[in-house]
Amino acid sequence: xxxxxxxxxxxxxxxxxxxxxxxxxxxxxxxxxxxxxxxxxxxxxxxxxxxxxxxxxxxxxxxxxxxxxxxxxxxxxxxxxxxxxxxxxxxxxxxxxxxxxxxxxxxxxxxxxxxxxxxxxxxxxxxxxxxxxxxxxxxxxxxxxxxxxxxxxxxxxxxxxxxxxxxxxxxxxxxxxxxxxxxxxxxxxxxxxxxxxxxxxxxxxxxxxxxxxxxxxxxxxxxxxxxxxxxxxxxxxxxxxxxxxxxxxxxxxxxxxxxxxxxxxxxxxxxxxxxxxxxxxxxxxxxxxxxxxxxxxxxxxxxxxxxxxxxxxxxxxxxxxxxxxxxxxxxxxxxxxxxxxxxxxxxxxxxxxxxxxxxxxxxxxxxxxxxxxxxxxxxxxxxxxxxxxxxxxxxxxxxxxxxxxxxxxxxxxxxxxxxxxxxxxxxxxxxxxxxxxxxxxxxxxxxxxxxxxxxxxxxxxxxxxxxxxxxxxxxxxxxxxxxxxxxxxxxxxxxxxxxxxxxxxxxxxxxxxxx
Ligand code: MSP
Numbered sequence: 001x002x003x004x005x006x007x008x009x010x011x012x013x014x015x016x017x018x019x020x021x022x023x024x025x026x027x028x029x030x031x032x033x034x035x036x037x038x039x040x041x042x043x044x045x046x047x048x049x050x051x052x053x054x055x056x057x058x059x060x061x062x063x064x065x066x067x068x069x070x071x072x073x074x075x076x077x078x079x080x081x082x083x084x085x086x087x088x089x090x091x092x093x094x095x096x097x098x099x100x101x102x103x104x105x106x107x108x109x110x111x112x113x114x115x116x117x118x119x120x121x122x123x124x125x126x127x128x129x130x131x132x133x134x135x136x137x138x139x140x141x142x143x144x145x146x147x148x149x150x151x152x153x154x155x156x157x158x159x160x161x162x163x164x165x166x167x168x169x170x171x172x173x174x175x176x177x178x179x180x181x182x183x184x185x186x187x188x189x190x191x192x193x194x195x196x197x198x199x200x201x202x203x204x205x206x207x208x209x210x211x212x213x214x215x216x217x218x219x220x221x222x223x224x225x226x227x228x229x230x231x232x233x234x235x236x237x238x239x240x241x242x243x244x245x246x247x248x249x250x251x252x253x254x255x256x257x258x259x260x261x262x263x264x265x266x267x268x269x270x271x272x273x274x275x276x277x278x279x280x281x282x283x284x285x286x287x288x289x290x291x292x293x294x295x296x297x298x299x300x301x302x303x304x305x306x307x308x309x310x311x312x313x314x315x316x317x318x319x320x321x322x323x324x325x326x327x328x329x330x331x332x333x334x335x336x337x338x339x340x341x342x343x344x345x346x347x348x349x350x351x352x353x354x355x356x357x358x359x360x361x362x363x364x365x366x367x368x369x370x371x372x373x374x375x376x377x378x379x380x381x382x383x384x385x386x387x388x389x390x391x392x393x394x395x396x397x398x399x400x401x402x403x404x405x406x407x408x409x410x411x412x413x414x415x416x417x418x419x420x421x422x423x424x425x426x427x428x429x430x431x432x433x434x435x436x437x438x439x440x441x442x443x444x445x446x447x448x449x450x451x452x453x454x455x456x457x458x459x460x461x462x463x464x465x466x467x468x469x470x471x472x473x474x475x476x477x478x479x480x481x482x483x484x485x486x487x488x489x490x491x492x493x494x495x496x497x498x499x500x501x502x503x504x505x506x507x508x509x510x511x512x513x514x515x
Contacts, residue, residue, distance in 0.1 A: 001040060002040050002041065003041050004040040005042075005242075005251045005252065006042070008045075008258075013077075014057075014058040015058070016073070016076055017310055019326070020293050022080070022322075023293045024260075027332055028046070028259045029087055030327060030405055031259070031403060032088075032463075033463035033466065037459070037485065038486065043090065044087060045089065045092060045251065045255075047090075048070065048093045049094055051212055051214065051228075052212065052230030055069065055070060056210070056212040067095070080310060083319060084319050084323065087466075100214050103214050103233050104214065104215075104228075105245040106244065106245075106275070107205070107217050109279045114280075117167070117278045118162065118164070118218075120161060124156065126140060127154045127156045129151060130145060130148030130151045131148065131263075132231060135153065147263060158204075159208070159220060160206045161216060162203065163203050163204075163205040163271075163275070165203050165270070166199070168277060169196055169200050171277060172270055173196050175269075175283070182283075183269045185288075185289065187333070188265050188289035191266075192269050203229075205228070205232050207228075210230075213227035213230060213233055214228040215227060235271065235272045235275065236275070239253055239281070253282065254284050254285065255284040257284070257285065257286050257288060258286070258288070259288050260287065262289045262292065263292075265287065265289035268287045288403050290332050291331065291332075291333065291336070293336060293337070295339075308338065313338075313343070316344075317347045320464075321347050324350070325346050326338070329342060329406075331404075331406045333404060347507065351507040352507040352508070354413070354417065354420060355413075357420070360506070362419075362447070362451060363475055363476065366447055372500050372501070373498070374447065374451045374477065374498045375443075375448050380445065382419075382449050383449070386415050389412075390460065393411040393412055393460055394488070396411065405464075411460075412460040415457045419453045423450065431443040431446065451476055451495040455473075455493055456493060457472075458472045462482045462485075475500060477501065478495075
């Protein structure tokens with residue numbers, strides 16, 4: 001069994017979860033579930049980024065302590081992930097004592113192994129609290145951060161601990177060029193290579209006026225004690241989650257995959273590998289930089305006020321339909337838009353009229369013509385045609401070409417379309433009218449083929465729509481949990497003798513709240 005440790009970004013605890021946060025967790029969840037169905041030993045980590053100036057400021061605005069704010073938000077995020085069926089094995093919070101100790105241990109280890117990598121330096125520059133980062137002139141437009149144009153930049157003059165990132169340019173370039181594909185998709189890799197080619201500046205590792213954070217382990221030569229810069233606190237969560245500097249036996253470092261948005265890819269593919277290298281620790285296998293869900297062309301953001309109530313969106317057609325829609329509509333390697341019109345269209349066309357309809361027709365026919373028991377039938381052309389799309393589904397899901405979840409869904413849904421066409425061309429209701437032996441056998445063959453097709457569709461769609469897949473699986477009489485079905489062994493799937501049971505409509509046409 002191969003170990004598969006995957007992570008998402010940890011979300012800032014300064015506002016409620018939005019559709020952008022949900023998109024990333026749902027995408028990562030589909031990958032985690034897919035890997036479990038391949039038989040991997042998966043550890044799926046998500047969590048909250050709870051320190052830093054942004055959180056401190058939000059708490060002050062709300063008149064509460066930062067701890068009260070982050071406790072409340074951690075509960076709200078967890079509740080949302082539960083509602084969306086996110087199957088994380090661990091939920092880390094950067095205020096956890098274990099994490100705080102781990103970050104200090106990591107910094108101390110860098111001081112020990114590469115003492116030259118930290119140095120004191122007086123610095124002045126524009127700081128964006130939205131990014132929690134200093135900004136260069138190229139990242140400022142009309143006096144504002146290009147990513148957070150509604151926020152005011154702060155002029156900061158401080159003496160801090162600095163990390164010698166500039167030393168790692170060649171190492172990072174080689175890492176990004178390595179054919180094993182440290183960073184995907186390709187477009188992100190090219191962006192990062194261009195950044196490195198422009199030359200890397202050293203980055204601040206501690207901040208002086210920040211109080212809400214982890215004390216930096218070493219005082220400045222003046223004796224001043226500072227707080228760890230929030231990215232130096234946040235990035236190590238992936239490592240501290242494993243129990244670093246000890247081993248808690250939950251997940252083992254290194255991670256196989258970090259899934260993060262394109263706005264923070266550079267922290268994960270430039271600063272993070274350099275920190276690990278400085279600490280002489282292994283690097284993660286791969287980083288995937290996904291794109292953005294947009295609303296009316298704008299990205300969701302607390303500061304820009306582009307929001308849409310996630311609860312309302314989930315309530316529209318239920319959590320599974322929401323998961324399906326986001327991952328089908330927004331390419332995982334690029335950007336895409338959310339709209340209720342498109343959501344309704346896809347819900348009706350793909351789920352209600354296509355998959356749901358196929359399942360209910362097949363179950364009704366088995367009940368009517370074969371007393372609810374799936375007859376025996378030999379493999380046919382449908383099995384061969386499905387096998388081609390299943391291979392394409394795997395190649396979009398297994399990382400060999402990246403994580404093209406939208407493509408995988410397209411292939412899984414191609415099976416559904418073919419299934420509906422097969423019903424139309426074979427006309428089982430006509431066969432059922434004939435009393436001869438040949439027609440009886442032909443009907444057996446059609447019905448058994450249809451259940452095999454549905455079973456395969458259900459296994460392939462399970463990472464995307466886990467509850468609906470289990471419902472279909474039970475209705476067609478599949479054994480146990482659909483998630484226990486290995487998705488790489490669909491060739492020998494045989495449904496002979498399964499007993500089907502009609503259930504409630506899977507995707508009712510009336511909007512309802514099932515989330
Ligand atoms: N706390 C940092 C991450 C630290 S990881 C060591 C952070 N938090 S965030 O709350 O701003 O964003 C969390 C994740 O959500 C990031 O990967 C970010 O790219 C992603 N998204 C935020 N808005 C998004 C969209 N509109 N669409 C898709 N993902 C987006 O950054």
